[in-house]
Amino acid sequence: xxxxxxxxxxxxxxxxxxxxxxxxxxxxxxxxxxxxxxxxxxxxxxxxxxxxxxxxxxxxxxxxxxxxxxxxxxxxxxxxxxxxxxxx
Numbered sequence: 001x002x003x004x005x006x007x008x009x010x011x012x013x014x015x016x017x018x019x020x021x022x023x024x025x026x027x028x029x030x031x032x033x034x035x036x037x038x039x040x041x042x043x044x045x046x047x048x049x050x051x052x053x054x055x056x057x058x059x060x061x062x063x064x065x066x067x068x069x070x071x072x073x074x075x076x077x078x079x080x081x082x083x084x085x086x087x088x
Contacts, residue, residue, distance in 0.1 A: 016060040020053040022083045023061065023069055027053075030073050041068040 034046040051059040
């Protein structure tokens with residue numbers, strides 16, 4: 001077993017970008033604003049959420065963020081990670 005799998009930086013960047021897109025899609029589907037979601041997960045402004053959704057400055061969601069977002073939006077956390085393809 002390899003301790004650190006051979007994952008290149010671009011693959012990891014794509015992973016985080018996809019999660020950001022999935023969160024944005026789920027949020028829009030539930031008609032929740034960035035500000036409403038940010039406040040619901042304990043942030044005072046939209047900047048954190050916006051940066052994570054767009055992977056700006058390589059800022060991304062951690063597991064706690066995804067867990068809280070899934071509870072607020074009432075979606076399976078897997079949908080935030082894998083997108084709508086998870087439900088098919």
